[in-house]
Amino acid sequence: MNITIISHNYFPEDSGIGLYTTGMAEFLAKKHEVSIITGVPYYPQWKIYSNYSDSPLFVNEIINGVNVYRFKQYTPQQPTFLSRIFQMIHFFFGSLFNCFKIKKTDAVIVVMPFTISIVLGWILKVLKGGILWVHIQDFEFDAALSVKIYAKSKFYSKILFKIEKRILQKADFVSTISKSMLHKLAQKMIVSQLYFPNWIDYSKIDPKSAVKSELFNSTTFNVLYSGNIGEKQDWEFYIKLVKSMQCIPEIHFYLIGEGAKRMSVREALKDCSNFCYYPPVSYDQLNNVLCNADVHVLFQKPEFKDVVLPSKILGMMASAKPSIVTGHEDSEIKVNFINSEGGCYFDENNLETIKENIVYLKNQTVVAQIMGFKARKFVIEHFSHENILSKFQTELECRVSEKII
Incomplete structure (x- = not known):
């Protein structure tokens, strides 16, 4: 099976969405052909990593069996509501070019945020076929409205949520990381939903293998x-x-x-x-x-x-x-x-x-x-990574099979 993932964050980012998108891609790549359309790493420092700062606008790599197509997106040093919007738009147009590099796909997985990336997934689906699966790590419009006082007017909210609903309707399936977020999704629209929580590799976070950290005072x-x-x-x-x-x-x-x-x-x-x-x-x-x-x-x-x-x-x-x-x-x-x-x-x-x-x-x-x-x-x-990722892979394979049949 050929799988394409679209996510703004990816390895070598090793926290937040980048960590989980990388884990998902590399797990799927053990059995399937996996490509990812992504940006250059910048999170959480909000500064492009030094080994990518002088890279060209487009970078193609193979990392742990995954084909990585990067676009060097605009990255604000001090993120604001408007600068984040510009970052989304810049990533969209650069990644649109990378979409044309994908030869074949049976499934397109879009990781939110950014909501606009769903449009990229839909374009890729139209061009290459397959299913469009949206995985929500963050309801970015809700989060933005929660922290921006000027953005809380009903008129402004209505526009944003209408855009969100229209874009989400392009998906064949939508998953998210908590049951409460699934409930919020159900309030927004009727769509085929799946609970796909984040996971923990408990062999990597294990007190038995931990050694003393020099950051802490041992007497306090x-x-x-x-x-x-x-x-x-x-x-x-x-x-x-x-x-x-x-x-x-x-x-x-x-x-x-x-x-x-x-x-x-x-x-x-x-x-x-x-x-x-x-x-x-x-x-x-x-x-x-x-x-x-x-x-x-x-x-x-x-x-x-x-x-x-x-x-x-x-x-x-x-x-x-x-x-x-x-x-x-x-x-x-x-x-x-x-x-x-x-x-x-x-x-x-x-x-x-x-x-x-x-x-x-x-x-x-x-x-x-x-x-x-x-x-x-x-x-x-x-929340063990073996169980959660295995269940997700099985569900994805079933959905693709149903589409083919």
């Missing part, structure tokens, strides 16, 4: 946030929490990552002796970082419920360390933490509650160990 209780430092997290609350706990020197906060909010968070906490920032680590070092923390934290803005499902949750849980997470009261993440008993989930960012729980986990080491054990057990049982 270390509270970690590792991931994108963006609009979807409540950084005002994080800043208040760190400042309020300076009186407990044995508890230290670590922020590891990159994103639009990085500079403002670092500036606000520059004088705090209980805080350290580090840039993102490579994926082969992530195990050492996650497994050497004492507790993970993630403070979400509740308005992003059903819009995104943070993939970092799986790594946090696989590390066998407890997590403290906040978000919407009806969040699917809340259900996972209740079922797993692998951490604490709260419906609001209450300063005293979070402080009390951090101190509690510091003092109750046995309780923390049990929580961590249960968290890892849960993700291995429900």
Whole structure:
């Protein structure tokens, strides 16, 4: 079977959508002919990687059995709503040229965001045949409207969602990464849907193979946030929490990552002796970082419920360390933490509650160990990469077979 994937993010990006798109492509390539139309790597630093900065506009590579067709897209150093739109449009027109390099395809898989890439998939389907499968990692229009005050007018929203609906209707099948996002999709349109969650390679995130990380102070209780430092997290609350706990020197906060909010968070906490920032680590070092923390934290803005499902949750849980997470009261993440008993989930960012729980986990080491054990057990049982990718491949093969028949 010939499969073409269209995704803005791909290897060597080793976090977020790039990580999961690469995993999907390389898994499928063990059995099928797989090509990917993508951009040059830039995430999460929002800067084109040095080994691609001098590359030509179009680059063709073969990486781990996957044919990679890249376009050197515009990449804003400071992403804004408008600069992201320009990035989408630039990627679209450059990748349109790459579509004509595909000789044959039985299935086109488009990874969202970007919504406009579905049009690329539809063009490729018209030219070469096969089915069009859209996989939603992010509802980008919903996310944009959640953070842009000026974009919240009903008129503006109506236009965006009409465009989204019209484009999504070009797909034969649509999958997304959470059941709550499937529910949101059903509200938008009637379409054949599939639950295709992100996964964890628990052999790569495993406390048994982790070694001591030089980033952490071995004499303190270390509270970690590792991931994108963006609009979807409540950084005002994080800043208040760190400042309020300076009186407990044995508890230290670590922020590891990159994103639009990085500079403002670092500036606000520059004088705090209980805080350290580090840039993102490579994926082969992530195990050492996650497994050497004492507790993970993630403070979400509740308005992003059903819009995104943070993939970092799986790594946090696989590390066998407890997590403290906040978000919407009806969040699917809340259900996972209740079922797993692998951490604490709260419906609001209450300063005293979070402080009390951090101190509690510091003092109750046995309780923390049990929580961590249960968290890892849960993700291995429900989100292992072998099971999820095997089921997806089988479903894809069945859909293609039905189309051919």
